[in-house]
Amino acid sequence: MWKSLAVLSGASLIAACNTAERPAPVAAVPPAATPEQPQSDDARIAALLSRMSLERKVAQLIQPQINSVTPEEMRTYRYGSYLNGGNGGPYGDEFAPAAAWLKLADEMWDASTAPLPGGEPAIPAIWGTDAVHGHTNVVGATIFPHNIGLGAARDPDLVRRIGAATAAEIAATGIDWNFSPTVAVAQDDRWGRTYESYSEDPAIVVELGAALVEGLQGKTSPTGHIGQGHVIATAKHFFGDGGTAQGVDQGNVDGDIAALEAIHARPYPAAIASGVEAVMASFNSINGTKMHGNQPLLTGLLRGRMGFTGVVVGDWNGHAQIPGCTNSNCPQALLAGLDIYMVPDDAKALHASLLAQVKDGTIPMSRLDEAVTRVLRMKLRAGLLDAGAKRPSERFDGGKLSLLGSPEHRALAREAVAKSQVLLKNDGVLPLKPGASILVAGRAADDIAQAAGGWTLTWQGGEELTNARFPGATSIWAGLRDAATQAGGKATLSPDGSFSARPDVAVVVFGEKPYAEFAGDRKDLVFADSEGLDLLRKYRKAGIRTVALFLSGRPLWMNRELNAADAFVASWLPGGEGAGVADMLYGRRAPTGRLSFSWPAACTGQPVNGPQGALFERGYGLSFGQLGGLAKLSEACPILDTRSAEWFDLGRLGAGITARGGDVLLPNLRGTGTGIVARGIDRNRQEDAREISFAPGSTLTFADAARGKGGFRLVYQIADAPTAAVTLRTGGKAIDITGGLKASAGKGWREMVITSACAPATGRTLSISSAGPLNLKIARLARQDMPAGMECSF
Incomplete structure (x- = not known):
C-alpha cells in the first residue's frame, strides 16, 4: 500500500x-x-x-x-x-x-x-x-x-x-x-x-x-x-x-x-x-x-x-x-x-x-x-x-x-409472488380444495435458494445455500403447509416423491437450478431434467391429481410435463416468500399473472417472439373461471437425443452432473471436500473456471446421473508440475496422466482428450487423484463421441 x-x-x-x-x-x-x-x-x-x-x-x-x-x-x-x-x-x-x-x-x-x-x-x-x-x-x-x-x-x-x-x-x-x-x-x-x-x-x-x-x-x-x-x-x-x-x-x-x-x-x-x-x-x-x-x-x-x-x-x-x-x-x-x-x-x-x-x-x-x-x-x-x-x-x-425483511416488506414480496404466477393449464384441480390432503413433492419444494435464483447472497445463487441462510423467508413447501392447515387439510413434504398415505393432490415443484449471467446461457430451450416429469407421470399412473409448479428464468419447451400435469403454473423465480404461491393455489388471490414472454410450442430449441411458433402467446394466462385442459401436445424432441454432454462449462455443472471432493458433494464445483478445495476463478469471464487444490492422496470425482457414452475433453491449466503421481480413472480404467501434466506445466490452457484408445469402457464417472499436493485449473469438461481410432492426449 x-x-x-x-x-x-x-x-x-x-x-x-x-x-x-x-x-x-x-x-x-x-x-x-x-x-x-x-x-x-x-x-x-x-x-x-x-x-x-x-x-x-x-x-x-x-x-x-x-x-x-x-x-x-x-x-x-x-x-x-x-x-x-x-x-x-x-x-x-x-x-x-x-x-x-x-x-x-x-x-x-x-x-x-x-x-x-x-x-x-x-x-x-x-x-x-x-x-x-x-x-x-x-x-x-x-x-x-x-x-x-x-x-x-x-x-x-x-x-x-x-x-x-x-x-x-x-x-x-x-x-x-x-x-x-x-x-x-x-x-x-x-x-x-x-x-x-x-x-x-x-x-x-x-x-x-x-x-x-x-x-x-x-x-x-x-x-x-x-x-x-x-x-x-x-x-x-x-x-x-x-x-x-x-x-x-x-x-x-x-x-x-x-x-x-x-x-x-x-x-x-x-x-x-x-x-x-x-x-x-x-x-x-x-x-x-x-x-x-x-x-x-x-x-x-x-x-x-x-x-x-x-x-x-x-x-x-x-x-x-x-x-x-x-x-x-x-x-x-x-x-x-x-x-x-x-x-x-x-x-x-x-x-x-x-x-x-x-x-x-x-x-x-x-x-x-x-x-x-x-x-x-x-x-x-x-x-x-x-x-x-x-x-x-x-x-x-x-x-x-x-427494515431488512420487515413484515411490511415481506408482505409486499408475498403479494408480488402471487401476482406473478401464471396459470397455463387447469382441468379443474385448482384452486385447491379446503380440507384436501396435499403431497408436496420435488427437491425444489423446500429450497429457498432455488426459488430465488441467481443474484441471491452469492452471484450465482446455488445449491450450497441452505434455508438456514434465509432467516425469516418462507419456502414454497412452508407456504403450502401453512395454507393447507388453515384450510382444514394437511400437507406432507416428500423431496423424492414417495408417499405412504395416498394424497388427494400432488404439487410437484421442479425447475432450473440457479444461475447468473453467462453461466445461464443455453444452446437450446429444451428442459431436459426429468425429475419433475418422472414424478408427474408416476402420480398420473397412480390416478393422483397433480399440479406442476415450474421454477425457471425463462419459458422452456415443456410439452411432456404439460401433458402429464392436470394443472401447470409458471412460477418463474418467486424469491423468498413462498406463501405467495400458496395464496394463488388456494384461491386467496386470483391468478392474474399473464405471460410477458412467448412460450415455445415445438422442440426446435429456437427463441419465439410473438405468435408464430408460440404454444402460449404473450399475454396468455388462465383465471380460475377458465378451464384450460389442452389437447395432447407433441412430445417429439430430437434435441434430447443429440444435445452435447457438457459436464462443466462456463462456471456451471451440467444437468445431472455432480462433483465430489472425496465423499463430500461440491455444489457447482465450489467449496471444500475431503482433501479438495475448489474456488471460482476468472478465465475469460467472471468465475467461468475453477481452481482445484488437491491435498496428498485426495480425489476429485465427476459423475453423471445416467451412464453415458463417448470420450472426454478436459480444458485445464497447471502452473507447477506435479511432484507425485496423478491418476485419471473412468470406466474402470486407471490412466497415469503425470507425464502429460508435467509437460503442460506453465504453458497456459491445454486440452486433455480421453478416447477409447486408453479407456475402452468409459462409464458414468471421471475422477482425478493426486498422490501429492497439486493445483489444477479446470475450465471445461465435456463428453462427446470421438472419431474412430482417435488417440488419447494428455
Missing part, C-alpha cells in the same frame, strides 16, 4: 513533509446556500472541481470492489465509488450480517471524507451494489421475484413499491447506489440473463423500468434531488444486451441501428424522464463495436439525442474488452463517453495510467472535468455533498436494520 503522502504532489508534498503540524481541517464541501445567497448546483460543483487536484479528479472515475480496497487505501486514493461484487462481502465474508455492511460503509465514509491538506475538498465515496430483486446480497433482506415474474404481474404500482422497499433496505445498510433496474428487452430466451428482463415486449419494459427507478430514487425535488431513504438507480445495460446472436451473454448484436434502437434502446428515454441518475454500459457489441468504447452510441445517442446528463458507469472490467485495452489501461472508454470505470481489482494501476494519459494529453483535461462533474452532480443530488452530510449509519434510514 502506498502511504497517504504518495498522492500529494509539488508544493503540497514538500509542505506536508516539512511541517510539524497538519493543515487545519477544511470543510469537505462549500457551505449550503442560504435564501439570501442562493447557489446553484452547477456553481457548487464548479467550486468543488476548481479546488480538486488532478490525482483526486482521476480517482473519482475509478470504482474498485470491497474485496480489493481497504479503508486505508480509500483514505490514500480517495476513489469516487466502490462496489461489492456478486460474491463480495464486508471483510471477506459474503454472508456477513447487515451490521457489518453498515460498519464498512461508515469506515469508507470516514476514510473518503478525512480532511485533505491545502484546502482541497474531501469528496465522499459512494457504494454501489447489485440489488436486482431486493437487497439480496445481505442475509435477512427481503427477496422479491426476479423481473421476469414482475413482468408477468405487469403492475407498475407494485414495482414502484418494491423499488421503495428495496431502497429502504439498501439505505439501512449504508449503501448509496443500486445497479438496477435492468431494462433489457430479451429477444432470445437462451440468454442467461433472460430473467432480469421484464419482457420481450419493449412497451412492458418501458413501463416497469421507469416505475422501479421512481421507487428506488423516490419523489425527486424540482432540482432533481433524491428523497430521503432512497438510493441512486441505474438503468442497464446500454444497450442491446438482450439482443445478442443466439442469446450469448456479452456477445454481438447485428442489425440496422434504427431497428435495434426501436427495440433495445426504447426503455431508456422513459428511465431518463423518471430521473435515473446513472446508466451502465453493456458488455455486448453493436455491429462488432464494444459498447464500452462506442462513442456514437454512448455519447451521440445516449447524451445527444436522448439528453441524458447523468453518469455512465462501466460493467465489471467491461472496458478491458475494447480492442487494445486492459483492465488497467483504457483511455478509449473515457473518450467514448464512460464516466466511471468498474475495475474490481486493478484500481491502483488504472489510476496511474489515467493520470499519465491526462498529463500527456491523451485524455483532454476538458473530458476529465466533464466526467468528474457528472460524478459530483450525482453525489450532490443524492445529498452527499450537503453541508453537514452524515455518515451512513446516521442518515434517515441508516442503521435501521429492522
Whole structure:
C-alpha cells in the first residue's frame, strides 16, 4: 500500500513533509446556500472541481470492489465509488450480517471524507451494489421475484413499491447506489440473463423500468434531488444486451441501428424522464463495436439525442474488452463517453495510467472535468455533498436494520409472488380444495435458494445455500403447509416423491437450478431434467391429481410435463416468500399473472417472439373461471437425443452432473471436500473456471446421473508440475496422466482428450487423484463421441 503522502504532489508534498503540524481541517464541501445567497448546483460543483487536484479528479472515475480496497487505501486514493461484487462481502465474508455492511460503509465514509491538506475538498465515496430483486446480497433482506415474474404481474404500482422497499433496505445498510433496474428487452430466451428482463415486449419494459427507478430514487425535488431513504438507480445495460446472436451473454448484436434502437434502446428515454441518475454500459457489441468504447452510441445517442446528463458507469472490467485495452489501461472508454470505470481489482494501476494519459494529453483535461462533474452532480443530488452530510449509519434510514425483511416488506414480496404466477393449464384441480390432503413433492419444494435464483447472497445463487441462510423467508413447501392447515387439510413434504398415505393432490415443484449471467446461457430451450416429469407421470399412473409448479428464468419447451400435469403454473423465480404461491393455489388471490414472454410450442430449441411458433402467446394466462385442459401436445424432441454432454462449462455443472471432493458433494464445483478445495476463478469471464487444490492422496470425482457414452475433453491449466503421481480413472480404467501434466506445466490452457484408445469402457464417472499436493485449473469438461481410432492426449 502506498502511504497517504504518495498522492500529494509539488508544493503540497514538500509542505506536508516539512511541517510539524497538519493543515487545519477544511470543510469537505462549500457551505449550503442560504435564501439570501442562493447557489446553484452547477456553481457548487464548479467550486468543488476548481479546488480538486488532478490525482483526486482521476480517482473519482475509478470504482474498485470491497474485496480489493481497504479503508486505508480509500483514505490514500480517495476513489469516487466502490462496489461489492456478486460474491463480495464486508471483510471477506459474503454472508456477513447487515451490521457489518453498515460498519464498512461508515469506515469508507470516514476514510473518503478525512480532511485533505491545502484546502482541497474531501469528496465522499459512494457504494454501489447489485440489488436486482431486493437487497439480496445481505442475509435477512427481503427477496422479491426476479423481473421476469414482475413482468408477468405487469403492475407498475407494485414495482414502484418494491423499488421503495428495496431502497429502504439498501439505505439501512449504508449503501448509496443500486445497479438496477435492468431494462433489457430479451429477444432470445437462451440468454442467461433472460430473467432480469421484464419482457420481450419493449412497451412492458418501458413501463416497469421507469416505475422501479421512481421507487428506488423516490419523489425527486424540482432540482432533481433524491428523497430521503432512497438510493441512486441505474438503468442497464446500454444497450442491446438482450439482443445478442443466439442469446450469448456479452456477445454481438447485428442489425440496422434504427431497428435495434426501436427495440433495445426504447426503455431508456422513459428511465431518463423518471430521473435515473446513472446508466451502465453493456458488455455486448453493436455491429462488432464494444459498447464500452462506442462513442456514437454512448455519447451521440445516449447524451445527444436522448439528453441524458447523468453518469455512465462501466460493467465489471467491461472496458478491458475494447480492442487494445486492459483492465488497467483504457483511455478509449473515457473518450467514448464512460464516466466511471468498474475495475474490481486493478484500481491502483488504472489510476496511474489515467493520470499519465491526462498529463500527456491523451485524455483532454476538458473530458476529465466533464466526467468528474457528472460524478459530483450525482453525489450532490443524492445529498452527499450537503453541508453537514452524515455518515451512513446516521442518515434517515441508516442503521435501521429492522427494515431488512420487515413484515411490511415481506408482505409486499408475498403479494408480488402471487401476482406473478401464471396459470397455463387447469382441468379443474385448482384452486385447491379446503380440507384436501396435499403431497408436496420435488427437491425444489423446500429450497429457498432455488426459488430465488441467481443474484441471491452469492452471484450465482446455488445449491450450497441452505434455508438456514434465509432467516425469516418462507419456502414454497412452508407456504403450502401453512395454507393447507388453515384450510382444514394437511400437507406432507416428500423431496423424492414417495408417499405412504395416498394424497388427494400432488404439487410437484421442479425447475432450473440457479444461475447468473453467462453461466445461464443455453444452446437450446429444451428442459431436459426429468425429475419433475418422472414424478408427474408416476402420480398420473397412480390416478393422483397433480399440479406442476415450474421454477425457471425463462419459458422452456415443456410439452411432456404439460401433458402429464392436470394443472401447470409458471412460477418463474418467486424469491423468498413462498406463501405467495400458496395464496394463488388456494384461491386467496386470483391468478392474474399473464405471460410477458412467448412460450415455445415445438422442440426446435429456437427463441419465439410473438405468435408464430408460440404454444402460449404473450399475454396468455388462465383465471380460475377458465378451464384450460389442452389437447395432447407433441412430445417429439430430437434435441434430447443429440444435445452435447457438457459436464462443466462456463462456471456451471451440467444437468445431472455432480462433483465430489472425496465423499463430500461440491455444489457447482465450489467449496471444500475431503482433501479438495475448489474456488471460482476468472478465465475469460467472471468465475467461468475453477481452481482445484488437491491435498496428498485426495480425489476429485465427476459423475453423471445416467451412464453415458463417448470420450472426454478436459480444458485445464497447471502452473507447477506435479511432484507425485496423478491418476485419471473412468470406466474402470486407471490412466497415469503425470507425464502429460508435467509437460503442460506453465504453458497456459491445454486440452486433455480421453478416447477409447486408453479407456475402452468409459462409464458414468471421471475422477482425478493426486498422490501429492497439486493445483489444477479446470475450465471445461465435456463428453462427446470421438472419431474412430482417435488417440488419447494428455
